[in-house]
Amino acid sequence: MTRQAQPSRRTPASEPRTRKIRAIMAACNRLGLDEDARRDRIEQVTGLRSMSKLSDGQLGKLLDALNGGWKPGRADRPHLGKIKALWWSLYWLGEIDEPGDSALNRFVKRQTGLAALRFVDHRYASSVIEALKAIATRAGVHWSTEADVRRMEAQIPGFTQAHADRVSVLECLSQLCADRAMMFPIELARLEIGSHANMHHWSVREMDDAIRFLGRKWRAKMPRRDQKPQAEG
Structure with a gap:
């Protein structure tokens, strides 16, 4: 009996958002941002402190800011x-x-x-x-x-x-x-x-x-x- 492929839990619409979040986390890691510094940066760019509350447009703006050369730490x-x-x-x-x-x-x-x-x-x-x-x-x-x-x-x-x-x-x-x-x-x-x-x-x-x-x-x-x-x- 052939096993039917299980449908993906992700919808096509969610994939670009997921990719942005992963890219943001990678950028934060590259810049050496810990959780507090990451949330500070999110707040500076968007006015919010959680990525889960950001729109797709805000995620894109945040990613651009992180890739724009900002460096953390005194x-x-x-x-x-x-x-x-x-x-x-x-x-x-x-x-x-x-x-x-x-x-x-x-x-x-x-x-x-x-x-x-x-x-x-x-x-x-x-x-x-x-x-x-x-x-x-x-x-x-x-x-x-x-x-x-x-x-x-x-x-x-x-x-x-x-x-x-x-x-x-x-x-x-x-x-x-x-x-x-x-x-x-x-x-x-x-x-x-x-x-x-x-x-x-x-x-x-x-x-x-x-x-x-x-x-x-x-x-x-x-x-x-x-x-x-x-x-x-």
């Missing part, structure tokens, strides 16, 4: 660290009163429409960074140009834009802190971090420590305001 997105460093610099300069992630996420949403910093990729990072640097400029920071960085790099091997940005913040804080009670802020910062070198030779970590030191000094003495507005960009 190591692959150095702009996240730069944005956070600038945000904290604004706090030490006295321009904002909430240096935490919640306030930063609200700022990011005003600038980009994205719900949080973790959704910011290379397409949005420059606008956020420039907005933060503009606020710092109004506070008195004079940012180094690329030519300035190249000149310093020729004199100090390993000197980078990250060092230059921190030097700019340190110089501003030094001017803000300088008075009869604190005549040489940079020298006091150097003693605080235990360095014997000129600040241009400091490591990024040493510069960050010095910024925190001078920032605390400045925030302790800065003119009090009844209500300090948050950075609007």
Whole structure:
């Protein structure tokens, strides 16, 4: 007796959707996304956190986004660290009163429409960074140009834009802190971090420590305001 072939449980209409889901999962695996990161990416692209709730069109949009070169993880997105460093610099300069992630996420949403910093990729990072640097400029920071960085790099091997940005913040804080009670802020910062070198030779970590030191000094003495507005960009 000939056994009749069992009908497939999949309908022709479901096969393209299944292929898209498999391709999406393969792309997520290739990018090294764990479950939480995958759901974050789905939400960033579609506004939902589950593939089962997506339409075929949304699945296609998600697949295109995953194949468009987006890379996960802080190591692959150095702009996240730069944005956070600038945000904290604004706090030490006295321009904002909430240096935490919640306030930063609200700022990011005003600038980009994205719900949080973790959704910011290379397409949005420059606008956020420039907005933060503009606020710092109004506070008195004079940012180094690329030519300035190249000149310093020729004199100090390993000197980078990250060092230059921190030097700019340190110089501003030094001017803000300088008075009869604190005549040489940079020298006091150097003693605080235990360095014997000129600040241009400091490591990024040493510069960050010095910024925190001078920032605390400045925030302790800065003119009090009844209500300090948050950075609007």
